[in-house]
Amino acid sequence: MAKMNMLQAINNALDLAMAKDSTVVCFGEDVGHFGGVFRATSKLQEKYGKDRCFNTPLTEQGIAGFANGMAAQGMKPVAEIQFADYIFPAFDQIVNETAKFRYRSGNEFNVGGLVFRTPYGGGIAGGHYHSQSPEAYFAHTPGLKVIVPRDPYQAKGLLLASIASEDPVIFFEPKKLYRASTGEVPEEYYEIPLGVAEVMQEGKDVTVLAWGAQIEICQKAIEMAAAKGISCELIDLRSILPWDVDTVVKSVLKTGRLVINHEAPLTGGFAGEIAATIQQRCFLHLESPIARVCGLDTPYPLALEREYVADHLKTFEAIVASVQF
């Protein structure tokens, strides 16, 4: 075990994956010598050479297309998109190509092993072009897996599982936690299975569900709720696609209440999918409406970021409202 921040854990995962498997290759804008603008790929070029860790020209559609091609050949590209806000030029390559590669060819070809890593989310005074949380756009795309870790330990295990996966993965990294989140991380190789949510804290009155950087916000909110005598069950979804319906259903059958929190705007966000599924599966057990605490339906703001975000106070209020319904 070693104390690592999230960037170190990610860097360590990439290092282990590259050491273990010579077909793992990392690339993206500024990813090579410089180690990426956040330094997630630091020292990898030094260690594994320019062929396996390199800068690309400034073209996200090119990066994604290149990654698709490499993966189709059987290698394991780990491509970085510098900010999740800039993943949209690659949308066609990801949604029409990556996601459908195996299906359309009848399994003659596939891009399993391909991972897109990208920092997402707000909290860094980045405005609407350095703060977006676009997971819902990808979660509507059969063929992809979509993963969001909440801390260094999770980041390493989930990233290693993503690289090992036979399916392509979009791996969203909560950039505001890159240096802020630290913890004990095993130095050796380990995987955390994809598609499985984690019940982080058991409780009986209400289930609180989130992922990524919103977990710590929910932790604050449930502490406030605890002080009021409300017992919350906290679930980290971890995998947005596929998502672990059974774990959430089991929890809501017990608590009868669900509060979902995400950074992205409310309308069309992934909380809608979860709420729709859970109201259907738990209909007779729900004691209050499923609540969603999300970003507003606007681009992510700058000056009024505090007002905009799905913070602990809004989450706390939703928990109380749910219990008092």
Next chain:
Amino acid sequence: MAKMNMLQAINNALDLAMAKDSTVVCFGEDVGHFGGVFRATSKLQEKYGKDRCFNTPLTEQGIAGFANGMAAQGMKPVAEIQFADYIFPAFDQIVNETAKFRYRSGNEFNVGGLVFRTPYGGGIAGGHYHSQSPEAYFAHTPGLKVIVPRDPYQAKGLLLASIASEDPVIFFEPKKLYRASTGEVPEEYYEIPLGVAEVMQEGKDVTVLAWGAQIEICQKAIEMAAAKGISCELIDLRSILPWDVDTVVKSVLKTGRLVINHEAPLTGGFAGEIAATIQQRCFLHLESPIARVCGLDTPYPLALEREYVADHLKTFEAIVASVQF
């Protein structure tokens, strides 16, 4: 009034808009002399000249960027994306640019007047690259309006309102109805307001909600239900973003039940948003879980299209299940 099919109604709307306002300009792949692969822009180049109706090079990101620029200058571009499946290369221009243009500039600049027209949906043996229904991708994008007409009359009125709108609009045209759907359409200019759903048929047992080509499928299903003595209220949402929450809430408060139908895959589809909102707004009045009848979570298939689609039988079964819950 004249009998028109949907293509004629769209062509007629474009003709009227171009005649009325010299800043309206139509373009896209094969849109010029040829009139588009579906012939929606037939004769417009002849009538309004090559400057106002023209072919573009084969680049959807270019078309969208060009349209953004024209609209920012104050003109009203109506850009065609040949198939909605090919709108993804333009995703960045639409989601990061079109949608945020007014907001990010503090209203110094805007792209109101811009309309993207694009044929969407299945039923034409097109497989997964000529059948997609990508409305949910755009519905998660504040700043856009997303419209889907169900017949020629609606198509004309909604398209004219879209062109007149001060906000950018994505206008999805159900291509399987292009020639199949015919009806009486006024020859003169008229608009149908955006953001307003239509209660097409009143009923008391269950609300059935859909849009576009799924409306006729739901009509079949509610006929079957009527034969079983079930009274359905049918709502055409028409506008996906913004969507008319109040009309749906009012209906569900009355019927206590809701079945939502769409072509796109279930997970992350727009039915999730509607279900999440309605369970919250109508919690105490719901007599059964909100049901979603949607495409499967796979790319749109070819050989097994029938099995895949959200057809009238599946919808009928969902209606019955809802009432018998």
Next chain:
Amino acid sequence: MTNPNNATISTVHTADFTSGHALQIPTLRILQDDGTIYPGATAPDLDQETALKMYHSMSFIRVLDERMLAAQRQGRISFYMQCLGEEAATVGSAAALDDKDMIMAQYREQGALRYRGFSLEQFMNQLFSNEKDLGKGRQMPVHYGSKDIYYMTISSPLGTQIPQAAGYAYAQKLRGLSNVTICYFGEGAASEGDFHAGLNMAAVHKAPVLFFCRNNGYAISTPANEQFKGDGIACRGVGYGMKAIRMDGADILAVYQATKMARDHAIATNEPVLLESIAYRLGAHSSSDDPSGYRSKEEEEQWRKNDPISRYRLWLIAKGWLDDAADKAQIEALRGEILDALKVAEKVAKPGIEHLISDVYAEPIPELERQLAELKQHIRKYPDAYPITSGRM
């Protein structure tokens, strides 16, 4: 001064534009319409077996296209795309490759596919989306693909294969394979942003790709002069620091020669090469298209004379490698074989219901299992509505 800008550092003191047509690229032609070699040209070094395989691939495709377009007109298949007029471009280039060079095609490259050995049955199974289709009946007709013969499954979105080819070839290089990737695309698709990304990345990362542009004058109804203003596509090579060459795409010897040279260069240096074939899309864009709405019969007639097969045939006959009568008989026989294969393929069952959800992921996720189970139950309730699958469940 260092030159971090990566640009020429010669100086002028008078402002002058570099013309948009400063670079003109000639067209390589070797074989004349009458089957003789141009004076001054030399035929590439082809052995008889290869030369005949090339010929038979072309003539097979010609007959298949004819037959299947007719089958489409009869409503037996839903859609078809011919390559009339461009057979030499794809066969000639495929013949210059190694069998393990990856082919990434657009959709009009059945010539290359046939040259690689895709069987008549395989063509038919794909066209009829039956359960023997390697693609499991999931894509529209002509979206062929086969791992065994290194032919990437076609994808309808245009241009996407271009950066993919760069990545694929880069992986070939990293693995130490002595193979290249060839990437075919139309002059229309070359307008996509993916074209720019793919060519630039291949040049920067030294990926051994042959970018093969089939400039056939049209993208559906859009003529090339409404597609770009430069001198064809080949001149774009300088923008990427990439060697380029243009050939008459109806001249199989020129195409073979140029592709061979390009492949040698790519293998030797890992540098990509841009090739442009100049030919004419003689048929409609697809079975859904009618070109009479956008071009003249005269133009078509003029180009019809430029037939890639007939001149090559004359060359082979003159060389004594092909017998006129025997060949005609063989083509006649082929017509029958195709019809027989068609009749077999159209009776083969469609893929089973499990293939509605297979291959979305390596293993179906739980939600897909749930959806399939629900669907099966529904089909059992309404078997008549789902005749393709209900009988076999």
Next chain:
Amino acid sequence: MTNPNNATISTVHTADFTSGHALQIPTLRILQDDGTIYPGATAPDLDQETALKMYHSMSFIRVLDERMLAAQRQGRISFYMQCLGEEAATVGSAAALDDKDMIMAQYREQGALRYRGFSLEQFMNQLFSNEKDLGKGRQMPVHYGSKDIYYMTISSPLGTQIPQAAGYAYAQKLRGLSNVTICYFGEGAASEGDFHAGLNMAAVHKAPVLFFCRNNGYAISTPANEQFKGDGIACRGVGYGMKAIRMDGADILAVYQATKMARDHAIATNEPVLLESIAYRLGAHSSSDDPSGYRSKEEEEQWRKNDPISRYRLWLIAKGWLDDAADKAQIEALRGEILDALKVAEKVAKPGIEHLISDVYAEPIPELERQLAELKQHIRKYPDAYPITSGRM
């Protein structure tokens, strides 16, 4: 034979590549480091007023950049981007335009913005995202924009303005305006697919755009030689049939001259022109960047000598248009003015809560009204948690 392929029809019979460096474009230089004109060169026809406005725009920006980078280091603003070394490129080109020509910039073109007349207060209000910011405090520092002076609001996604400029210029043409659009972008952004789409569409649709590439050697840490293999960016012009010209971007006379000529051409023909400025990004990419991780101090020092302002200053002094001492005093005064303006702007309130939802649509949609109402109620309950807005509700 018709030429539907839109490509040269000359013929060769021997296969030969066109080299990836077949076209080399020289760099226009007029003004030498010592402030004199190169032998053989002629200075453009500039009147004193314009010449001084150009100078003052450059020196204003130099001082502003210095000050605001310091302010960022002090934590007074969150982010900043300098244009050190590239002042001449953007000021010189802006000066060659008409005031109503639209400017679409990337983010490092504060020189052009200042030349157009953006006031010190306007700069400050944007940098502090306060309620007087024309952009309503919504974008990160340096994302300026103003309708009044025809300067499109900056958007962070790179390259997106390139096809937009084509569309904007096309609209100018349709409206019969005698104006062009200038579109600035870096050599890094020129790798985006949007670059290809925008240049090609402008050429095909005859849109009067000046595509102005600032080739400054780096895209954050990525040097130009890992960005492309061609000869700079200008050589891509031939791929689009578009005239191109390359200038020393630290030579304001060369930039002015080339841009003027390009504008004349665009106005006369509606054809776009591609311009490439060769300069060096002397500062860090942004306040978040530290170039010592990817380039040498020696390289920087070498280029620091190539200062665009000092040589122009010498030229102006030699012409007797600028007084050395007075100018130095004026710059000193400017430092004070900037500090004063900074202190004012940082105290101006942030935009009110209503601007959280305004401008998403022309009129807020009902759901946004609902969300705002809910939020206000929440803020009233926890006023201390939202100090920026709670006090003013």
